[in-house]
Amino acid sequence: MRIAMIGPFGLRPKGTMAARALPLARALAAVDHQVQLVLPPWSCPEDSGKSWEVDGVMVNNVALPTSPPGVFHAQLTQRLVQSALAMEPDVIHCFKPKAYSGLAQSALWSMRSARRWQGRLVVDEDDWEGAGGWNDLEHYPWAMRQTFARQETWGLRHADTVTVASRALETIAWSLGVPPRQVVYVPNGAAETPPPGHADAARDRWGLDDAPVVLLYTRFFEYKVERIVDVFARIHAVAPETRFLVVGEGLFGEERELLARLDRVEPSPYVVYAGWPGDEALPDIFAAADLALYPLDDTLVNRTKSPAKLLQLLGAGVPVVADAVGQATVYVAPGVAGLLVPPGDDVAMAEAALDILRDPWRRHAMSAGAREWVAQHYTWPRLAQRLAAAYNGEQPSTSLP
Secondary structure (H helix, E strand, C coil): CEEEEECCCCCCCCCHHHHHHHHHHHHHHCCCCEEEEEECHHHCHHHCCCEEEECCEEEEECCCCCCCHHHHHHHHHHHHHHHHHCCCCCEEEEECCCHHHHHHHHHHHHHHHCCCCCCEEEEEECCCCCCCCHHHHCCCCHHHHHHHHHHHHHHHHCCCEEEECCHHHHHHHHHCCCCHHHEEECCCCECCCCCCCCHHHHHHHCCCCCCCEEEEECCCCCCCHHHHHHHHHHHHHHCCCCEEEEECCCCCCHHHHHHHHHCCCCCHHHEEEEECCCHHHHHHHHHHCCEEEECCCCCHHHHHCCCHHHHHHHHCCCCEEEECCCCHHHHCCECCCEEEECCCCHHHHHHHHHHHHHCHHHHHHHHHHHHHHHHHHCEHHHHHHHHHHHHCCCCCCCCCC
16 A cells, blocks of 8 residues: 555654654555655754655655745645645545644545545544643643644544544544444554663663662653652652662653652652653663553543553563553553552552562563563554554454453
8 A cells, every 4th residue: 555644743852753653654664565754844843845764664844834824834734735645645644633634634535525536534543632631731822722622523523544542532532423433443552672671781870789670761741740759758668779760851841840859758869860861771771670650640631642651661571560541451461561550549559569579570470471461462563454454444353452
């Protein structure tokens, strides 16, 4: 098939296209589909007009117009549509039914109604954007929130197929009247062969010595920061030799709140904040971690998201203790890949972490179990098979947990 994937923004700094669309595209290209990413690089204007190839996938950043805002939006949408159609695609897959990809979807739907294009139109929903979702989290202006909410509901109802990244999004699509046969569950995935890591490199770099290491790999916005401080303190009170390694930067600068709170509590000397050391450092960090915490407050955003970081951890063999919210209840097979605790129960999270730390045999079994669970169900090549079925208007032949 010839497949064009249209994004709402460029590959940087936001993650949907780099962390979801591109891995799926690469897996499709590996089995001889012709795939192109068509991007509006307003989020990384230095890529304007540039194209390159990644593992058989053409990444095409359309040139940004220089016109005033109202005309700019129309011209950029037109360039996305024209670029996608230039490859004479069998399928056009719009990632997110909002912003520029939503505008492109609307234009393509009209073109197909007028018989100016006869391919298959697919839309991908990887987060809930409307009320209670990212519209509220991002603090958009009122008019923009209203526009995105209308785009989202219209877009889900006006596609041949809707791909969804979580079970919660699947039920939302059904609730909006999208026939179940048109909704295909394609969660986020992990690398088929995660790169090897060297635990000593991470331990030396951040002064972790030979202590047990509890990892928090995070963007912070999924939970109240005071929760993780409380969990750290509870683990430290029972296992004072434990080191806590915090990796990541807050979406809204939450790491500053974390560091300020840690300055006032006992475990502060045992917490190492690594910031964002880059993707290349992650294999070593994962190898050094004995387990990871994945807190998730019970919110609509967390119920509907498909946490890629969680899959990275599990795919690298890091046992995870997570709040039982949304996709975490699917990804973390309890007792196999880690443990689930009631949402918001800091005591339960700390006790579950301590149970794993106390039992090396169980920890090693969960490490192997996490790798196997991800390899069996959630690698990108396996998920690309589901996507290919969706492009053919079919439900996948195999089910997923």
